[in-house]
Amino acid sequence: MREKLTGPKREQALRALPGWREADDRDAITKRFVFRDFSEAFGWMTRVALVAERMDHHPEWLNVYKTVEVTLSTHDAGGVTELDAALAKIMDGIAAQIR
Amino acid sequence: MREKLTGPKREQALRALPGWREADDRDAITKRFVFRDFSEAFGWMTRVALVAERMDHHPEWLNVYKTVEVTLSTHDAGGVTELDAALAKIMDGIAAQIR
Numbered sequence: 001m002r003e004k005l006t007g008p009k010r011e012q013a014l015r016a017l018p019g020w021r022e023a024d025d026r027d028a029i030t031k032r033f034v035f036r037d038f039s040e041a042f043g044w045m046t047r048v049a050l051v052a053e054r055m056d057h058h059p060e061w062l063n064v065y066k067t068v069e070v071t072l073s074t075h076d077a078g079g080v081t082e083l084d085a086a087l088a089k090i091m092d093g094i095a096a097q098i099r
Numbered sequence: 100m101r102e103k104l105t106g107p108k109r110e111q112a113l114r115a116l117p118g119w120r121e122a123d124d125r126d127a128i129t130k131r132f133v134f135r136d137f138s139e140a141f142g143w144m145t146r147v148a149l150v151a152e153r154m155d156h157h158p159e160w161l162n163v164y165k166t167v168e169v170t171l172s173t174h175d176a177g178g179v180t181e182l183d184a185a186l187a188k189i190m191d192g193i194a195a196q197i198r
Contacts, residue, residue: 038148038151038152038157039152042145042148042152046141046145049137049141052137053137053138053141058137058164059162060161060162060163060164061161061162062159062160062161062162063158063159063160063161063162064157064159065157065159
C-alpha cells in the first residue's frame with residue numbers, strides 16, 4: 001500500500017477516481033469537493049477524519065465555507081501510493097452518500 | 100461587529116491576540132496552531148466549527164496532520180472586523196483548554 005504509484009498503475013488509479021487530478025506543484029493528487037454549506041462540508045470532513053485516523057493516513061485539506069480542497073500524498077513514500085487512492089475512494093464514497 | 104477594523108483599533112485588536120498576524124496577501128489575520136497529533140488538531144477544529152456555525156462566521160483553515168493554518172476575514176466587509184477578532188479569541192481559548 002505504501003509503494004509509490006507510477007506509470008500505467010498510476011494512470012489506472014487516477015482513471016478510477018473521477019474528479020481527482022495530479023497536483024501542480026508536487027507528487028500528490030488533489031480534488032475540490034463542494035457541498036451545500038459549511039455544516040455539510042464539515043460533517044463530511046468529520047466522517048473522513050475518523051476513517052483517516054483509523055487508517056493512520058491523513059489528508060491535507062483546506063476548508064473555506066462549503067468547499068474542501070484535498071491533497072493526498074504519502075509522506076514516507078515521497079509521493080502517491082495505493083493508500084492515497086484508497087483514501088480518495090473513501091472520500092468520494094462518503095461525499096456520494098451526502099448528496 | 101461587521102465594520103472593518105483599521106488603524107489604531109486594528110493594532111489594538113491584534114495586540115490582544117498573541118500569535119496572530121496580518122496575512123501577507125490580503126486583508127485578513129492568520130495564525131498557525133500546532134497540536135500533538137491529528138486527533139488533537141481535528142478535535143480542536145470540531146469544537147471551533149460548532150462555535151463558527153453558531154456565529155455564522157467561518158474560518159478558512161488548512162489542516163496538515165497536527166497543524167492548522169487559520170485565516171480570518173469577513174467577506175461582506177472585505178477585510179478584518181471585530182467578528183474575526185472574536186472568533187480568533189475563541190480559537191485561542193479552546194486551544195488553551197487542550198494544552
